[in-house]
Amino acid sequence: MTSNRVEHGGAAHTSSRKALDHFVLEIADDALVLGHRLSEWCGHGPTIEEDIALSNISLDHLGQAQCLYELLVENDANYGSADKLAFFRDSFEFRNCILVEQENGDFAQTIVRQVYFSAYYYFLYEQLSSCPISLLSDFAAKARKEVSYHLRHAGEWILRLGDGTTESKARAQAAIVQLWPFVEELLAPSEAASILIAESQVFEPSTVSSAYKQYLETLLSEATLEVPSSTAASPLNGRQLKHSEHLSQLLSVMQSTARAHPDALW
Amino acid sequence: MVEGHFGRTTRIRAMSEEQRTKDFLSRIDAKETIEPKEWMPERYREQLVRMMSQHAHSEIVGMLPEGNWITRAPSLRRKIALIAKVQDEAGHGHYIYSAVETLGVSREEVYRKLLDGSAKYSHIFNYPTTSWADIGMIGWLVDGAAIINQTMLARCSYGPYARAMLRICKEENFHKKQGMEIVSRLCRGTAAQKAMAQESFDRWWWPTLMMFGLPDEKSKNTAELMQFGIKLRSNDELRQRFIDMNVKQAQEFGLTIPDPDLYFDEDSGHWQIGPIPWEEFFEVLKGNGPCNRERLDAKIRAHEEGRWVREAASAFAEKRAKRRAKQ
Numbered sequence: 001m002t003s004n005r006v007e008h009g010g011a012a013h014t015s016s017r018k019a020l021d022h023f024v025l026e027i028a029d030d031a032l033v034l035g036h037r038l039s040e041w042c043g044h045g046p047t048i049e050e051d052i053a054l055s056n057i058s059l060d061h062l063g064q065a066q067c068l069y070e071l072l073v074e075n076d077a078n079y080g081s082a083d084k085l086a087f088f089r090d091s092f093e094f095r096n097c098i099l100v101e102q103e104n105g106d107f108a109q110t111i112v113r114q115v116y117f118s119a120y121y122y123f124l125y126e127q128l129s130s131c132p133i134s135l136l137s138d139f140a141a142k143a144r145k146e147v148s149y150h151l152r153h154a155g156e157w158i159l160r161l162g163d164g165t166t167e168s169k170a171r172a173q174a175a176i177v178q179l180w181p182f183v184e185e186l187l188a189p190s191e192a193a194s195i196l197i198a199e200s201q202v203f204e205p206s207t208v209s210s211a212y213k214q215y216l217e218t219l220l221s222e223a224t225l226e227v228p229s230s231t232a233a234s235p236l237n238g239r240q241l242k243h244s245e246h247l248s249q250l251l252s253v254m255q256s257t258a259r260a261h262p263d264a265l266w
Numbered sequence: 267m268v269e270g271h272f273g274r275t276t277r278i279r280a281m282s283e284e285q286r287t288k289d290f291l292s293r294i295d296a297k298e299t300i301e302p303k304e305w306m307p308e309r310y311r312e313q314l315v316r317m318m319s320q321h322a323h324s325e326i327v328g329m330l331p332e333g334n335w336i337t338r339a340p341s342l343r344r345k346i347a348l349i350a351k352v353q354d355e356a357g358h359g360h361y362i363y364s365a366v367e368t369l370g371v372s373r374e375e376v377y378r379k380l381l382d383g384s385a386k387y388s389h390i391f392n393y394p395t396t397s398w399a400d401i402g403m404i405g406w407l408v409d410g411a412a413i414i415n416q417t418m419l420a421r422c423s424y425g426p427y428a429r430a431m432l433r434i435c436k437e438e439n440f441h442k443k444q445g446m447e448i449v450s451r452l453c454r455g456t457a458a459q460k461a462m463a464q465e466s467f468d469r470w471w472w473p474t475l476m477m478f479g480l481p482d483e484k485s486k487n488t489a490e491l492m493q494f495g496i497k498l499r500s501n502d503e504l505r506q507r508f509i510d511m512n513v514k515q516a517q518e519f520g521l522t523i524p525d526p527d528l529y530f531d532e533d534s535g536h537w538q539i540g541p542i543p544w545e546e547f548f549e550v551l552k553g554n555g556p557c558n559r560e561r562l563d564a565k566i567r568a569h570e571e572g573r574w575v576r577e578a579a580s581a582f583a584e585k586r587a588k589r590r591a592k593q
Contacts, residue, residue: 253337
């Protein structure tokens with residue numbers, strides 16, 4: 001933990017300090033929002049086993065979010081607390097990507113969203129775990145193990161859905177196309193990431209991007225599914241605080257109890 | 267010397283039905299554990315299937331009222347703990363369905379009976395969770411009542427059920443602690459939090475007392491279940507244990523018990539309660555509780571919407587098996 005303080009304290013410019021905070025918030029908000037979405041499945045999954053698995057993945061993501069928020073608070077008391085970051089910010093202050101705020105839809109949409117998401121983080125954490133900023137490398141080394149399980153789980157479902165029945169194949173393919181416009185936002189480095197890359201070479205976006213595309217192509221082809229041909233990216237961008245309507249709806253539910261009792265301890 | 271499984275099977279084969287039953291009941295009296303492949307009276311098997319499936323269904327349906335607050339839990343810590351708890355319930359359901367399978371009934375068959383409304387689950391899950399305090403009350407009171415019941419069942423005569431209960435009780439104890447921590451926090455909190463706790467307690471107190479079932483003289487299954495060593499204590503005994511334990515606990519929390527007739531009986535050393543509103547219990551059992559329809563609809567919807575997913579999984583497994591066979 002001391003090393004995290006040193007990294008922060010040692011940041012040469014406020015701009016890079018701010019960039020690091022923003023980059024951490026991007027990862028943390030992604031984890032919080034997706035963790036929340038997955039928890040909406042609890043009790044409603046297609047089998048008991050899958051109910052348990054989705055809850056597990058949800059728990060991992062929420063744990064990641066909590067851990068990162070706490071690191072931010074530890075380094076800057078102005079953030080207040082992890083709960084304050086999760087429950088008392090408005091949607092326009094959230095830095096999560098658009099992909100994670102998309103509604104669960106059917107099981108195929110949930111699984112495709114998870115593959116798109118976990119594959120990116122799998123390759124990102126692979127690089128971050130050896131980056132020079134210890135706050136990021138320590139976290140990435142731990143989170144990578146969780147993400148690799150998420151990716152395996154969702155990847156196996158892609159195979160089952162793609163190579164299962166006519167209906168499951170159609171649903172999986174529809175989800176692949178529907179969520180594709182939100183992938184670009186993940187692969188293109190955000191402003192915060194670009195600053196950190198320029199200053200500390202935290203990761204190499206082109207390596208992440210090509211490994212990601214390679215992985216998806218192999219997976220989808222094995223699942224007898226097609227990679228979408230269209231490259232049109234969504235005009236929305238959560239890293240630039242331009243969200244879809246879904247986020248504010250999600251937050252109004254998630255934050256309702258906490259905000260109704262702002263002075264309460266739980 | 268304890269008779270071996272093989273020796274017993276050979277001996278039992280030679281007996282008449284009546285002798286077998288007599289032999290079986292003497293084993294129960296001797297506190298022996300009955301295992302899946304051993305001979306058992308049909309009635310014993312039926313009662314176990316009924317009780318264990320009801321129990322498994324309760325775990326699965328019980329996920330809904332608590333799941334209702336996952337998306338609105340007031341802090342990250344509470345949110346994470348609640349998801350983990352509801353996930354545990356899914357695990358318990360899964361585990362008990364597997365235990366029912368040892369009696370020769372498939373999980374699909376048992377589950378179908380839940381969905382078509384012919385099997386019951388605990389009446390308590392037909393009550394709504396309308397505030398965050400309900401999550402605390404369910405942990406403290408509902409899980410607390412379940413623990414009293416399950417601690418007894420952990421010593422029941424059927425091996426797989428007893429072992430399932432042993433494992434489940436450990437997790438339930440943790441859930442109860444979690445619930446009590448939520449209630450304790452609310453009772454030490456702001457005026458609004460205290461009011462939230464009392465309002466919730468008022469709603470849950472009586473329904474949890476009903477969880478132990480009808481008074482002994484009116485319970486139609488108790489005598490037989492006790493003879494079979496499935497139940498070791500009567501409904502009223504268990505209920506009294508719960509009352510004695512929780513009147514004190516409620517007082518420590520600073521909650522008022524919604525029972526004007528409640529008093530401590532010096533002679534018996536027990537708390538005596540006023541009349542339990544059993545009409546309400548019968549209505550809920552008949553399907554007229556506040557949430558019966560919603561609970562069942564939610565499970566039917568999940569089952570229907572998940573059908574294509576389960577079909578895809580089995581189609582894929584078949585294809586994969588064929589491909590492997592060719593290799």
